[in-house]
Amino acid sequence: MKKLINAPEAxxxxxxNGVAAAHPELKVDHVNRIIYRGxxxxxxKVALISGGGSGHEPLxxxxxxxxxxxxxxxxxxxxxxxxxxxxxxTKVADSGAGVLHIVKNYTGDVMNFEMAxxxxxAETGVKVASVVTNDDVAVEDSTWTAxxxxxxxxxxxxxxxxxxxxxxxxxxxxxxxxxxxxxxxRSMGMALTSCTVPSAGKPTFEIPDDMxxxxxxxxxEPGRHRVPLAGxxxxxxxxxxxxxxxxxFTKGPVIAMxxxxxxxxxxxxYLMYGEVAKLLEKAGxxxxxxxxxxxxxxxxxxxxxxxxxKADDEFLKLWDAPVNTAGLRWGI
Amino acid sequence: MKKLINAPEAxxxxxxNGVAAAHPELKVDHVNRIIYRGxxxxxxKVALISGGGSGHEPLxxxxxxxxxxxxxxxxxxxxxxxxxxxxxxTKVADSGAGVLHIVKNYTGDVMNFEMAxxxxxAETGVKVASVVTNDDVAVEDSTWTAxxxxxxxxxxxxxxxxxxxxxxxxxxxxxxxxxxxxxxxRSMGMALTSCTVPSAGKPTFEIPDDMxxxxxxxxxEPGRHRVPLAGxxxxxxxxxxxxxxxxxFTKGPVIAMxxxxxxxxxxxxYLMYGEVAKLLEKAGxxxxxxxxxxxxxxxxxxxxxxxxxKADDEFLKLWDAPVNTAGLRWGI
Numbered sequence: 257m258k259k260l261i262n263a264p265e266a267x268x269x270x271x272x273n274g275v276a277a278a279h280p281e282l283k284v285d286h287v288n289r290i291i292y293r294g295x296x297x298x299x300x301k302v303a304l305i306s307g308g309g310s311g312h313e314p315l316x317x318x319x320x321x322x323x324x325x326x327x328x329x330x331x332x333x334x335x336x337x338x339x340x341x342x343x344x345x346t347k348v349a350d351s352g353a354g355v356l357h358i359v360k361n362y363t364g365d366v367m368n369f370e371m372a373x374x375x376x377x378a379e380t381g382v383k384v385a386s387v388v389t390n391d392d393v394a395v396e397d398s399t400w401t402a403x404x405x406x407x408x409x410x411x412x413x414x415x416x417x418x419x420x421x422x423x424x425x426x427x428x429x430x431x432x433x434x435x436x437x438x439x440x441x442r443s444m445g446m447a448l449t450s451c452t453v454p455s456a457g458k459p460t461f462e463i464p465d466d467m468x469x470x471x472x473x474x475x476x477e478p479g480r481h482r483v484p485l486a487g488x489x490x491x492x493x494x495x496x497x498x499x500x501x502x503x504x505f506t507k508g509p510v511i512a513m514x515x516x517x518x519x520x521x522x523x524x525x526y527l528m529y530g531e532v533a534k535l536l537e538k539a540g541x542x543x544x545x546x547x548x549x550x551x552x553x554x555x556x557x558x559x560x561x562x563x564x565x566k567a568d569d570e571f572l573k574l575w576d577a578p579v580n581t582a583g584l585r586w587g588i
Numbered sequence: 589m590k591k592l593i594n595a596p597e598a599x600x601x602x603x604x605n606g607v608a609a610a611h612p613e614l615k616v617d618h619v620n621r622i623i624y625r626g627x628x629x630x631x632x633k634v635a636l637i638s639g640g641g642s643g644h645e646p647l648x649x650x651x652x653x654x655x656x657x658x659x660x661x662x663x664x665x666x667x668x669x670x671x672x673x674x675x676x677x678t679k680v681a682d683s684g685a686g687v688l689h690i691v692k693n694y695t696g697d698v699m700n701f702e703m704a705x706x707x708x709x710a711e712t713g714v715k716v717a718s719v720v721t722n723d724d725v726a727v728e729d730s731t732w733t734a735x736x737x738x739x740x741x742x743x744x745x746x747x748x749x750x751x752x753x754x755x756x757x758x759x760x761x762x763x764x765x766x767x768x769x770x771x772x773x774r775s776m777g778m779a780l781t782s783c784t785v786p787s788a789g790k791p792t793f794e795i796p797d798d799m800x801x802x803x804x805x806x807x808x809e810p811g812r813h814r815v816p817l818a819g820x821x822x823x824x825x826x827x828x829x830x831x832x833x834x835x836x837f838t839k840g841p842v843i844a845m846x847x848x849x850x851x852x853x854x855x856x857x858y859l860m861y862g863e864v865a866k867l868l869e870k871a872g873x874x875x876x877x878x879x880x881x882x883x884x885x886x887x888x889x890x891x892x893x894x895x896x897x898k899a900d901d902e903f904l905k906l907w908d909a910p911v912n913t914a915g916l917r918w919g920i
Contacts, residue, residue, distance in 0.1 A: 258781060258797065258890060260823060260860045261819065261856060262819040262820045262859075263819065267855065267859065271858045271862070273866075274857075274861040274862030274863075275862075276862075277862050277866075278861050278878050278880045311855060313853065313854035318854070448592070449590060465590065485590065487593065487594040487595065518854070519851045519852075519853065519888065519890075520851075520888070521851065521887050521888050522650070522850070523645045523665075523887070524592040525606075526606035526607050527592060527593060527602045527603040527605075528606065529610050530605035530607075530608075530609050530610075533609035534605075534609075550853075550854065555853050558851075558888065585917050585918055586920065587920070588918065588920070
């Protein structure tokens with residue numbers, strides 16, 4: 257295993273040290289492994305909290321800041337944070353207007369965030385709502401989930417709902433918006449190579465040099481099928497077709513994200529975006545906004561995913577609102 | 589070779605299609621392979637042009653926009669653009685105030701930019717100045733250069749000098765600044781794995797699973813020595829020590845960049861930054877600003893580099909000025 261780490265068991269603590277050193281504008285709770293904004297949540301603003309296993313950076317810690325999250329709980333690599341972490345983040349980030357938990361649909365995350373919400377409500381009376389993202393069209397159930405997995409839409413949701421929370425919308429309105437964003441998005445990913453979890457020390461799965469995994473999950477969990485390696489145009493088709501088959505994206509503008517899995521260089525991501533854009537144009541899908549880059553990754557996995565989100569005027573306005581985080585920044 | 593491409597010979601053209609699709613705010617000349625800002629250079633503003641072989645993205649095309657470059661010429665992967673491309677970019681981007689060529693010190697780039705400057709001056713009378721970056725302390729001469737290689741400082745220079753050009757400084761002042769920025773910066777890189785050039789179809793170099801290359805170049809060219817794989821703290825030391833031995837960074841603030849080579853995930857880059865920050869603190873070096881991420885890459889190489897730049901008040905003010913590019917964005 258070749259990684260820039262000190263020891264597998266120290267990866268998370270060491271990485272959080274780096275985040276704290278690089279971002280004096282954030283507050284890192286090293287004991288509870290929570291990344292907060294540097295200033296407390298504004299009175300009357302709903303707090304947005306997310307979290308999950310590490311290894312998907314910049315998700316979620318890279319999205320803490322004005323216009324997105326108020327706090328992110330970091331679990332060990334590919335391991336859910338504990339209810340205690342989430343409860344602590346909920347208590348600290350709440351300004352009295354309530355807290356929305358943004359949870360990717362993985363069994364551990366869902367269970368622990370639910371438990372944290374109950375504990376926080378019981379202990380301090382904080383109002384907690386939650387949204388569970390489940391946008392991955394690849395598989396219905398998986399080794400990690402009941403139902404679909406939550407992937408790329410989580411990034412877009414954190415941006416859009418984050419802007420709404422900044423506007424001062426109340427908890428019910430923010431939750432309703434989050435539910436609508438999740439319902440309007442679909443994703444599909446693929447891998448050329450496996451990731452390697454530091455504590456495992458070897459690739460999560462074996463894949464021959466001439467094969468790729470279509471529909472892979474962000475932990476390297478199996479997808480729909482393993483098929484022969486193909487060119488970028490064919491790969492784009494194998495990602496876009498299942499998405500378009502699952503939801504009609506032709507009735508209005510969309511936000512499109514071409515996301516890298518962590519080990520794929522930007523030149524290939526742009527190349528893939530070009531292929532995806534061509535296919536969408538042919539299918540009558542109009543891209544209003546886009547993101548190309550590493551936003552929700554799988555450690556060092558080579559591969560990419562496509563996310564489409566139906567975006568009406570409300571979503572687009574919130575998308576365009578200022579954001580100031582390590583992972584997304586504009587209008588600031 | 590596992591890559592998200594259609595064919596090795598189509599990589600650059602296809603990637604430029606993706607850039608054009610993703611960035612309607614830019615203008616892509618597909619024939620000459622030049623990325624321009626969407627609007628012509630403002631009258632009286634010195635135009636900044638850079639370029640080089642592709643495979644280092646976001647450098648340089650990702651740094652075209654307000655506050656940085658006016659145009660970037662893209663060569664084939666790891667191959668200098670031609671003098672014709674550079675001449676065309678120079679002619680188009682000039683607003684009458686002259687053009688600064690920002691050239692990384694590689695034999696082909698230096699020769700071709702020189703030829704382009706002469707051709708452009710002879711043909712249209714445009715005033716051209718140039719700066720050659722040579723910040724890599726790893727090796728004095730290399731397989732690709734006479735003298736030191738130009739690496740990470742190029743990113744910081746394009747930002748700082750870009751801000752000065754926006755201020756309206758004239759060509760002599762912009763060139764003087766660029767020379768001073770280059771002189772104030774040093775870099776050192778390392779690789780865990782080789783990159784694979786698409787047209788070669790196999791790794792540029794072989795390296796055993798238990799070894800790493802210290803002082804590697806951004807084309808996978810050899811560094812100082814090949815040593816046993818070590819932990820992040822040791823790697824940080826092997827990068828920081830040669831930099832500090834080469835220039836005194838203790839007399840004032842510095843801008844520090846922890847750059848990924850393309851195949852290394854963000855969690856490892858933050859972890860490395862934490863180690864570098866610790867060493868710099870111990871050495872009495874004060875980090876005033878930092879960047880952590882993929883800024884000057886080597887295709888899919890796993891590894892990282894450290895760049896330090898002595899930054900006085902002038903540099904810091906220019907660093908903080910608004911920038912609006914695909915690769916760097918703030919204050920906008």
